Amino acid sequence: MAGPLFKPFRALGYITEDVPFALQRRGKETYTVVSVGRTWQIYNTSKLTLVMVGPQLPRAVVALAAKGDLTFAATGAAIHEGKRMHESGVYAGHRAAVMQMLVLGDQLLSLGRDRQLLVWKIGQYDAPQGVIDLGDNFEPSCMAHPDTYINKVVVGGADGSLQLWNFQTQQLVHSFKGW
Numbered sequence: 001m002a003g004p005l006f007k008p009f010r011a012l013g014y015i016t017e018d019v020p021f022a023l024q025r026r027g028k029e030t031y032t033v034v035s036v037g038r039t040w041q042i043y044n045t046s047k048l049t050l051v052m053v054g055p056q057l058p059r060a061v062v063a064l065a066a067k068g069d070l071t072f073a074a075t076g077a078a079i080h081e082g083k084r085m086h087e088s089g090v091y092a093g094h095r096a097a098v099m100q101m102l103v104l105g106d107q108l109l110s111l112g113r114d115r116q117l118l119v120w121k122i123g124q125y126d127a128p129q130g131v132i133d134l135g136d137n138f139e140p141s142c143m144a145h146p147d148t149y150i151n152k153v154v155v156g157g158a159d160g161s162l163q164l165w166n167f168q169t170q171q172l173v174h175s176f177k178g179w
Helices: none
Strands: 022-026 029-036 039-044 049-053 063-067 070-075 078-083 086-092 098-104 107-112 116-121 130-133 140-144 152-157 162-166 171-176
Touching (some): 039 070, 063 098
Antiparallel strands (some): 098 107, 152 162
């Protein structure tokens, strides 16, 4: 049955890339930040309307995160911070491309292919607050913040292993074996 009732109205997959999107809740509205080449776009999720477009960055966006009026876009090893539509600073500390970012309170965590987890205080661009070396035998693939775990992050390895880190003290709390 192909009538106007069953035609798609809008779909974000047609305009975005394979970079994972970032969700943000502001009041009663939910917004989605998506990567489009060397910039990002912010959509109102309930209406799928374009709300804002970020600045053109020097390289393609490889990871996204958002908090309040701030959008964080990793382009290789650098993380660009944008306040609404304008670039407000650059975090540089990784030696290889950033894979994923998480915003936890006033801190930005960035996981890099250099096997490091960097902890940044948002707004302080000169140096990270903490540098966690994940080890030469651990190839990180993702990270997550477990609910109710204060100052903890779980980093997943390519071999299925997990590392639970306290990112404030930069101590490995526990290692879980992979397959």
